Amino acid sequence: MMNEFDEHVRLVKDKFRVSEVREHQRNVLEAVYNGKDVFFMAPTGSGKSLSYEIFPILSDLRTGKSDSMVIVVSPLTALIDSQIEKLKACGLCAIHLTSEVESIPPQCKYLFASPETLLTTNRHQLLTPRVQNSLVGFFIDEGHCIIKWGKNDAKTKKAFRGHYARLGEVRSLLPASVPLVVMTATATAAARRDIVKLTGMHNYAEVVLSPNRRNIRYSVVHLPKFDLYAAFKHIIDDIEDNNTSAERVIVYCRKKEHCSDLFELFSTTLGEKGFANGTFGDDRTRMYAMFHSKTQDDVKSSVLKSFSEENGHVRVVFCTVAFGMGIDVKGTYCVVHVGPSNSIEDYLQESGRAGRDGKSQSHAVLITYPRCTSGNVSDEMKDYCKNTDCRRKRLLEPFNFVEDYSDMGHKCCDLCSSSCDCLDCYQCTSSLEKSLRTMLSTESAENIIHHVTPSQKLDMQSKLLDYRNTLVDERTLFHGIDISTGFTRALIHDVVKNVGIVSGPDILKEKFNFICQEHVIETWNILCEILENDSLSDSESVGSSSDSDTETITKHFRRRPLILSSDSE
Template sequence: MDKLHQTLMRYFGYSAFKVGQEDIIQSVLHQKDTVAMLPTGGGKSLCYQIPGYMTEGLVLIISPLLSLMEDQVERMKMRGEKRVAALNSTLSFHERRHIIRHLPSYKFLFVAPEALMSDALLQQLKSMHVGLFVVDEAHCISEWGHDFRPEYSKLGEWREALGHPIALALTATATKQTLKDTVQTLRLQQPDFHIHSVNRPNIALVKEVHETKETKEKRALELVETIQGPGLIYCPTRQMTEDIALLVKQKTHQRVEFYHGGMEAGDRMLIQQQFISGQIDLISCTSAFGMGIDKADIRFVIHMSPPQSIEAFMQEIGRAGRDGKSSVSVLLYTEEDADIQSHLIQAEGFDDPEIDFFLAQLSQVPTNDEKKLRERLMEAGLQETRARMLTHYYMMHQSEQPRVLLENLKEKLQDRQTEKLKKVWQFKERITDHSCFRQSLLSYFDEQLDQAEGSSSGNCCSSCGLDLSDYEKKDQPLELNEMKHWKTELERMFHLIKEAQH
């Protein structure tokens, strides 16, 4: 057994790699900047952890979501890795300072991209040897990607400041343009590309066109009662997640909870854990749920409305079937759905009076500190996502004359809105088309469907004659008690612990 497989067995207990992992790891070990696209569930975290164990220096992992970081840190600690930490907004000032001061004792450090704006952290990192610079969810780099994060645009600059460590960019979905943007932004040197198909053959694809919102809801209730779970229902708004969860509770036997970004962190964490441990059958959620949730046996994903892009759709259906077993994605659609998404995108935009007002706010802050500028906009009443975007474009053009700055700012914001609307209509075209749904989605990523995985396999898509009855429950569902509120549940747990100690 070679050293690579010895490391795999020693730290993870596996005797073989998943498809694509070994080639990516070998590329990093040969000191090559690497861009890798593996489907959800393909084992991306292993691609930086094994090189970390086999090489010198700190492994710095930039990750966009707290749940992703916390999940990875917990899993590494459960395997016995003590040299791991995460720097994020949940830590107190003293906790952050402790980690930064003791950074040389860590092997793996997870950070949100905005954390690298900290001079204290950057200076400490400069004094160390950063062996590997990892960008997780690298599609966030691209301005035209489905989940762009403005802070990601500075990663190339920060990487240069750290002495150009080897970079590994990881994602599950990316178009050619997104991959190109990744290379340019990170300033990669002749990178190796390891691009694997976004196709998940074990996930059957169903699309159903309905006349009204009410018929979609009725169909969703039928599906959650008949299809083998556990499952997810993705909704376009926070209110809809609550409405659907209530409807499922009233009309079915499913143990269901809702999940969205407006909930308290304690509520979200408890629901995640209950779902992972099998105490909940179904979660009605926005796109806030999914990344970093390590549950391999999700059997179905239902969309009450198409997401805003094909990339987002492929990410979300990829939550299912991570164990490789047969699963199904059901997209419920009405003609008005594209209009709903278009309205949501337009609501993110800015009219001229808003731009004038918020530019005036920014001009009153005599600083180039992007974080302070963003906070000023939020104090003035701007929602965080919109504040991040406006501050990002302002920083790009602030050296220009006020009139030119205003024109360029409006142009950038309009271009972004136009691109997002274009993605909505590209998705609509594929939904309303009668050809193979799977091939239609893959064509967006310039892929062709392997015929062995197509209609001949019998589980391709509804356009190819899929029989949904193959995914139905084999046993009758049991009626089970609903989960208590998380505070009540925690009180019960602490009470049991105290009783056990006496």
């Protein structure tokens, strides 16, 4: 038999056409329904906001009244405006509490406010009968800001927004029976303890999910010389070629100046092709935008609206941390960071804008450059940039979650991909990362073999594996192919991945861990066979084999196969 709580949840779902209340959402709602404080941590895109959206309706059903109201603390005006618009579209009354609001209307069910407003200009309104008699819940959205912004900075000795650390004072002004819910996507175990203490939570329930987002592949690309145009040429070309069908990308920058530099680069490079469907000159249809603390409110609203729609015209946004918290970003599967975030928590928050549906394969690409980790970057974030085992492991370590994600293989991160033996690794790499790594390999050696295609790499890997199988003898039964032949899968993977720098057998011997000259020579012959044949085939389809382009592609491979001499090692 359905209990009272479940019956009320069913009625709310039917009334507001909520398709599903997931288990973690139900656990939070039930705890608050029963008067308990809740610490609620769940990944971005997991529907944390549903808890405060439907709770006043649940409370009305329970009491038989219609005046239930919740206070929601939110860090950004743009985020508050977005949430209010969403609630009003459902026919619900929500207001943004500011110094201009003299009284709270009786039909209001959602009172959004900043910590500063609640503790200064509008503090007195917390003591009015409207609040004291009708408030049923106090929700703090983006609760990690209590620590991130509320505590004093180690260098400046000042807090960015000190009122965040004083939200416990707001709690003391409200009826003792009103439960507190702190919501966040990212809080380490230490941060959770501090938040509980600062807010005065007691007899509280913890609903804590792992911040791991399995549909996001993490990668780091280091650029020794940071050429903005070269780094973002792939995205520029995508917009130029595909207009509003271009991939949607969020680009996080460490400084507002970096946003401006990128905006200027795209403006100069794209010109009239930077506007949707031939609407040159209308800033409202520009396909790239900036979003930071100094961006005009109407521009912010336009960007947020576009990103809340699957096919919004804004395809690329250059932003700071001001963009993203709590925003329901749709149709975005690639997040780029130009330089690291200040902390692991920030990086998880920001990269979590990608693939919020939890299903589509998405990518978080971090571009590092000389001295980018100097300044206010945490040690954990520096380790993430420099580690050599697994990106995901380093991201999740501070949260004390023990998980097995060994099954993810190359879908986990760039480091796991480098040790994967399958043939699909390249296909699972983001198009931006492929572009960046191609640019790096082109710059890393004088004698580059250009235009090594994914299909050529697959052919190389297949033929090298075939050659490996010819080396098998009876010893393999006892030791395995890798040990008995010395021609390992890892060696094949490294050669194919870095074939762009191979200009001869001497480079193979110098750069890779071959155990004998015979393996070097046979590998060289296989590479030459594939690249020379493909290049000659291409030249026959477009013109004479003496064309300059064909000569450039094949100059290292037109030779007679090398034969191992009898006195070779």
